[in-house]
Amino acid sequence: MTQGHAEIWLIILVLGLGTFLIRFSFLGLVGRRPLPAWALRYLRYTPVAVLPGLIAPQVIWPPATGGAPDPARMAAALVTLGVGWVTKNVIFAIGSGAATLYAGLWLLG
CATH class of the missing domain: 1.20.5 (Single alpha-helices involved in coiled-coils or other helix-helix interfaces)
Known part of the structure; x- marks a missing residue:
């Protein structure tokens, strides 16, 4: 500089x-x-719009692997999405995704 x-x-x-x-x-x-009703309605979607933008690069191009796709992280993301969609329980989805990630890292080395 x-x-x-x-x-x-x-x-x-x-x-x-x-x-x-x-x-x-x-x-x-x-x-x-107080905010207008239309603004409050749009603000409800902010986390849904922001979180995928923060998480997707960490899953698709993880820094831990030098940017190479990793099957363990992909599997953990898919399991988290699937469990979250089916159960509508955030804690259970995060826990199952974490368990899948650690199991995948342990199995794949």
Whole structure:
């Protein structure tokens, strides 16, 4: 990096101020007012939209294998999805996926 210490601290402060303003715009300005029904309806889908985007790269290109697909992780993801879909129980789905992952890693080495 060719930036000096002052430039790096300026970048950190500007980015920190930017993230504060983004959060304040939602929490500080709208926080005490009730949201419209349409906004609440769309906000219910936020976890469903965000979680697959966070999890899928870790399953398909796991850093633990250097980015190569791993059958144990694929099997664990499929078992977790299947158990979650059938039982509608998050804890049971996570537990069965974890057990499948550890069993797959143990069996496949």
